[in-house]
Amino acid sequence: MANSEPEERRPERPAEEDGTAHLFRAVGKQLKVLRVRAGMSQKELGAVAHCGEDLISAMERGVRTPQPEFLALADPLLGAGGVLLAAVEDVREAQKKARTRHPEWYRGYAKMEAEAIELHLYANQGVPGLLQTEDYARGVFSKRRPLLSEERVEKRVSDRLARQQIFERWPGPTCSFVLEEAVLQRPIGGLDVHVVQLRQLLRYGRMRNVEIQVLPTSCEEHPNMDGAFNLLVPKGQHHQVAYTEAQGYPKLITDPGEVRLIADRYGIMRALALTPRESLDLIEKMLGER
Numbered sequence: 001m002a003n004s005e006p007e008e009r010r011p012e013r014p015a016e017e018d019g020t021a022h023l024f025r026a027v028g029k030q031l032k033v034l035r036v037r038a039g040m041s042q043k044e045l046g047a048v049a050h051c052g053e054d055l056i057s058a059m060e061r062g063v064r065t066p067q068p069e070f071l072a073l074a075d076p077l078l079g080a081g082g083v084l085l086a087a088v089e090d091v092r093e094a095q096k097k098a099r100t101r102h103p104e105w106y107r108g109y110a111k112m113e114a115e116a117i118e119l120h121l122y123a124n125q126g127v128p129g130l131l132q133t134e135d136y137a138r139g140v141f142s143k144r145r146p147l148l149s150e151e152r153v154e155k156r157v158s159d160r161l162a163r164q165q166i167f168e169r170w171p172g173p174t175c176s177f178v179l180e181e182a183v184l185q186r187p188i189g190g191l192d193v194h195v196v197q198l199r200q201l202l203r204y205g206r207m208r209n210v211e212i213q214v215l216p217t218s219c220e221e222h223p224n225m226d227g228a229f230n231l232l233v234p235k236g237q238h239h240q241v242a243y244t245e246a247q248g249y250p251k252l253i254t255d256p257g258e259v260r261l262i263a264d265r266y267g268i269m270r271a272l273a274l275t276p277r278e279s280l281d282l283i284e285k286m287l288g289e290r
Contacts, residue, residue: 020094021158025062027071027087032060034078049073051168052203054133063134063158067168068092109243109252114166116173118233118240120266124180125228126188127197129160130167131177131204131212136197137161139189172209178269179279181217184286198283205280213273214282221272224265231263 035045035056042056049056049070058064068088075084113119121128127136137160141153148156166173184201187194205212215222230243242253242262253259274282 021062021155023087023090023094024065027066027084027091028060028062030083030087031056031066031074031078034074034080034083035060038078040078045074045077048077054200058134058161064161065094065165066091067165109250110163112232112234112241113163113230115235116166116232117235118231119166119173119175120231121176121229122178122224122266122269123183123228125183126186127179127183127201128177130164130175131201132160133193133197133200134161135193136189139193167204167207167210172207175210176270177210177212178215178266178273179212180215181282184214184283195287198287202280202283202287205276205283211276212279213270213276214279215269215273219272223268223272229262229266231259231266 035042041053042060043053046053046056051070055064059066059070068091071084071088071091074080075082078084119130121130126140129137132140134157137157138153141148141156167175184198188197201212204210227244227246231240232243233240239256240259240263242259244251244253253262273279
């Protein structure tokens with residue numbers, strides 16, 4: 001589902017097996033050394049590189065993949081003398097390999113999501129993975145049953161954050177999210193993590209290609225009591241496909257009739273939900289910022 005990659009039901013190929021995770025961590029360490037040597041904070045580098053402080057932090061820790069375009073921009077900014085530029089081709093190749101680090105049977109959807117021109121998600125249990133902060137994702141994976149090893153938790157967190165690179169594409173995909181109000185009230189990971197997560201929702205919701213809508217718990221009607229789902233338009237196509245998951249059992253739906261039924265439900269929920277502006281106002285009120 002949008003909230004979690006499904007449980008493995010076939011052998012999984014770890015990212016470490018092909019060296020991609022090691023490369024990203026090494027480049028992240030280089031980035032941090034160069035930034036510190038240049039006397040810049042993460043916030044300052046983010047400002048001049050046109051990205052967020054949290055993204056700089058994630059790249060330095062190796063949990064987010066540095067984009068080749070970012071490395072090309074950061075090299076002269078940090079006086080790297082070509083060190084970061086030299087890693088561009090290796091990073092580009094590693095990114096292609098990294099796309100296979102999800103479970104084999106999930107990779108088809110993951111590839112479609114990464115290249116989609118439209119994404120529309122409905123979430124009723126937790127914040128969708130595409131919008132999660134690192135700590136929120138860690139809170140999700142560290143408490144799921146059966147318990148995952150610490151190594152597997154960190155791999156899942158890294159893989160999840162890597163999916164968020166779709167927001168760094170240009171042109172970016174058209175995205176919409178309908179979140180049940182209860183999703184905003186559940187403090188996964190603790191209150192401090194919850195506050196940061198709500199602020200991240202505000203940040204994503206203010207992007208020009210993203211709309212977040214909240215479906216109030218007080219709503220007296222609901223067209224979809226069958227669980228969360230994703231709708232997307234794959235690259236090079238003009239029709240939607242749907243993805244659902246229940247208890248770790250995924251289903252990619254391509255039948256036009258079935259997809260249309262889900263899309264109809266989604267349209268009704270968007271009509272019943274708060275507008276994007278009203279939804280962001282609600283999140284701000286929950287943070288005490290209004």
